[in-house]
Every structure is written in structure tokens, then in C-alpha cells.
Amino acid sequence: MKAVAYRPDPMTVDLRLSLAPPTPADIPELLQFETANRAFFEARVNSRPAAYYSPEGVAAAIETAARDAASDQGYQYLVRDAAGALVARVNLVRVRRAHFHSAELGYRVAEAACGRGVASAAVRELLALAFGPLRLQRVEANARAENLASCRVLECNGFVAFGRSRRSFELGGVWYDRVYYERHVTAA
Numbered sequence: 001m002k003a004v005a006y007r008p009d010p011m012t013v014d015l016r017l018s019l020a021p022p023t024p025a026d027i028p029e030l031l032q033f034e035t036a037n038r039a040f041f042e043a044r045v046n047s048r049p050a051a052y053y054s055p056e057g058v059a060a061a062i063e064t065a066a067r068d069a070a071s072d073q074g075y076q077y078l079v080r081d082a083a084g085a086l087v088a089r090v091n092l093v094r095v096r097r098a099h100f101h102s103a104e105l106g107y108r109v110a111e112a113a114c115g116r117g118v119a120s121a122a123v124r125e126l127l128a129l130a131f132g133p134l135r136l137q138r139v140e141a142n143a144r145a146e147n148l149a150s151c152r153v154l155e156c157n158g159f160v161a162f163g164r165s166r167r168s169f170e171l172g173g174v175w176y177d178r179v180y181y182e183r184h185v186t187a188a
Contacts (some may be wrong), residue, residue, distance in 0.1 A: 015121045019077035019090065019129070021069060022062045022074040026078060026086075031108060032057045033086045040111040044147070046171060072097065079122045087113040090126045092139070102138040103130065107153075119153045124167065127157060137185050144169060144179040159183040 022030060034041075035053055035058040051057045073095055079088035087110050092103035094126035105126065109119045130136045141159060143150040151161075159181035 016082045017121050017125055018080045019125050020080070022065055022076060022078050024059060024062060027055055027058050027062065029086050030078065031055060032061070034058070037108070037110050041108055047185065069119070074103070075129070077126065079118070085145070087118050088122050090122045092126065092130060092134070101136050102140060103136055104140040105139050119150070120156050123153055123157045125142050136185065138182060139182045142178045143169050143181070151179060153161070154181045157183065
């Protein structure tokens with residue numbers, strides 16, 4: 001059965017999202033999500049290896065994600081909307097425990113789900129996990145300076161900009177500045 005691209009009605013979008021780690025049962029849908037959004041993602045971030053875009057490539061990535069979570073090195077989640085459709089991915093990478101208790105945030109939203117609050121809601125849900133069960137104290141993120149939508153997602157979720165690097169990210173032969181953000185756990 002061929003998966004259908006997510007096309008929400010902007011008047012009826014329900015932002016009740018669920019996050020769950022990817023499992024082998026997600027391989028077909030995750031491959032469809034990544035393949036359908038490949039050009040959109042690659043216009044914003046560096047490309048995944050070509051081998052990723054196969055059932056075996058996605059399976060290997062899911063196995064790596066499970067190992068990272070088991071060793072407390074990183075946490076990946078698939079984001080589903082109220083109807084169960086895969087609309088985004090969020091992750092915490094480079095988890096550092098001793099002395100830092102921090103991680104770096106990453107996310108990608110399906111092109112068809114952009115502009116509807118999915119990224120903000122997904123990041124909010126991930127932060128609840130980060131500062132709750134995962135017991136992190138600080139989450140870092142960065143965005144290309146001209147990516148105002150991504151900067152807004154971070155700022156709406158309480159991230160504060162603390163620096164900027166010039167010409168620090170190359171994509172398609174063009175160098176971009178990045179803005180660095182941080183969010184700390186709220187003191188009880």
C-alpha cells in the first residue's frame with residue numbers, strides 16, 4: 001500500500017501530538033516520510049547518505065537510535081498528529097551527563113505540516129521529556145540566522161540566543177551564519 005503525503009486542512013489542524021521512539025514497525029512510514037520530504041529537508045540541512053533512503057538504511061538508523069537511547073547518548077522521536085500521521089521528527093543528540101546534564105535539540109517537520117505550529121508543539125513535548133524523565137538541566141540548539149521560522153520555534157519554547165557564528169555552516173556551496181540558543185530547566 002502506498003503511503004499518502006500528509007496534507008492537513010489548515011482550518012482543522014489538531015496539535016495534540018504524540019512522541020515515540022522509532023521502531024522496526026515504523027520503517028515503511030519513516031522511509032516514506034524521509035523520501036517525500038527529501039528535497040525540502042536537503043534545501044535546509046546537509047544531505048543524508050544515499051544509502052539511508054532504503055528500507056535497510058532506515059532500519060540501520062533505527063537500530064542506531066535504539067543503541068544511542070540505551071547508552072544515554074541520544075534520543076530520537078517520531079512525532080504523530082492526533083490522527084496518527086507522521087508529521088515530524090525531534091531528537092536530543094550529544095547527551096552529556098557528567099558536569100553538564102545537557103543535550104542538543106534537532107527537529108524536522110514535513111513540508112506539508114510547516115506553518116501550523118507542529119514544530120513548536122513538538123519541541124514543547126520534547127522539552128517536557130528532556131527536563132522531566134531524562135533529567136537534563138540544559139538543552140542547546142542552533143538555527144541558520146535567516147531561518148526566522150526556526151528561530152521563532154526556539155524562542156516560543158523559552159530558548160534564549162547566546163551567540164552567533166559567522167559563516168559556520170556550508171550548504172550547497174554557500175556559507176551561512178548560525179545563531180546559538182539555550183534553554184535551562186525551570187527551577188522548582
